[in-house]
Amino acid sequence: MDTQRGLGSRRRLLLGLGAPLLLGAAGLGYTLWPEEEASEKVRTDVAPLNRRFWTALGDVSEAHWLGYGIDESGGGRSVPRPDSRMRLVGVARLKQGTASRIMRDPAHHFEEGPLEGLPAPLKPYAPSSAAWKQSLTYDKVALEEGLGVVPSGTFRFDGIRDLVYFDYVFLYT
Template identity: 80%
Template sequence: MDARRGLSSRRRLLLGLGAPLLLGAAGLGYAVWPEAESGEKVRTDLGPLNRRFWTALGDVSGAHWLGYSNGAPLSETADDRSVPSPDSRMRLVGVAHLQQGTANRIMRDPAHHFEVSSLAGLPVPLKPYVPSSAAWKQSETYDKVALEEGLSVIPSGTFRFDGIRDLVYFDYVFLYT
């Protein structure tokens, strides 16, 4: 009988020590996991981007992007995990490669006056995918025309192009239905 009691005491001791150690290890793993820092996962799938931007940009490749509920925080310091917003707008922000020559073809269109621009407010998770030496150009008229093409609800946003690398940076808000 004493042998049984000793065995169950050891099990209780091991459970008493093991459970907190396992929970602590799981918490530490979550804290150091790359996505846990910002709560934002960089996506690389192309389907949603090609469906949304095809008429304006053609097929994109090599994309790195984030998708947010418009009520969600999107800043360098944001780490707000709260109740989802009733706002049904979605925001897509990211960078993608265009087919060769597409960026220069778009920027040469005389209907749009492209000017040198910067990427203010770039989300931290995207920084590794955006070349620091990119020469970004933007046109407000291009943004307006490109975003209203074929859509029943006019979204808002901007496109910036780097003609040297055939890159597009997009920051786009649309009504999610």
Template identity: 70%
Template sequence: MDTQRGHTNRRRFLLKAGAPLLLLGGGLGYAFWPAGEDGEKVRTDLAPLNRRFWTALGDLSDAHWLGYNIDESDSERLTVPGPETRVRLVGIAHLKPGTANRILRDPAHQFEGTALSTLPGKLKPYVPSAAAWRQSDTYDKRALEEGLNVVPTGTFCFDGIRDLVYFDYVFFYG
């Protein structure tokens, strides 16, 4: 019986002393982990993009994107966003088949060829080199106004051959 009591006391000690040390070590490891070129991890989840862009683009798939506060440095990125936080969503995604061509053929917008000049380095592997990007200021203005109280800024570029959209979008969080 004494041998069991010794094991029980040792387990209690390890639980009481070890758990906080593991949590502290994990938290410090996360805080000081190298952030990389753009300070953010490339995301592939679709729910935030479909919520934000559904009225303009419909359902997206196969997305690669970044979302971050553009006013914070990498060292401040562990803070909770405030009401005046500007969040940038930038990335590339597939549209439903035929959607890009339907948007590009809309006579209300004059799409012109463009280059992706503000493409973050982390997203370059996901962008086809032969993509023929087209952009329209009037489409951007209309797409960004739909259902929003504060009009964000941004641009959408489309590749009709691959049904791709590139988005670079800044909005106020809050």
């Protein structure tokens, strides 16, 4: 009987000390585990961009872009936030002549528009010698036509290289 009682108290002692130590070690391992930031992974797939921007740009190719939640802290290990806005930002190639055709539209006045807020992982894909042009009226029309979401953002075009830079925020539903 005394042997059993001693065994039970040892188990309680081991559980009392072991559980917190085990939980602490698991928490430390979770915190120190190397992980790539969700917002730092440059994507190259064009299908999502073509679905999202087709009415504004036509088909895009050779895309380099990031897509992430506005409130994302990176790593995807946080409690989901009520803000469901998504940001798509990147550089893509348009079909030959598309950028020039868009910029010649008399309904939109295009002027020089430097890239502001370009995330560091995308800098290698945005030529520093590009002549980026923007139009606030084009942005407004392009973002309202057929996208079916509440968007905001901007497009910049380089007519020489047929490149488009997009920085676009929409309500994810």
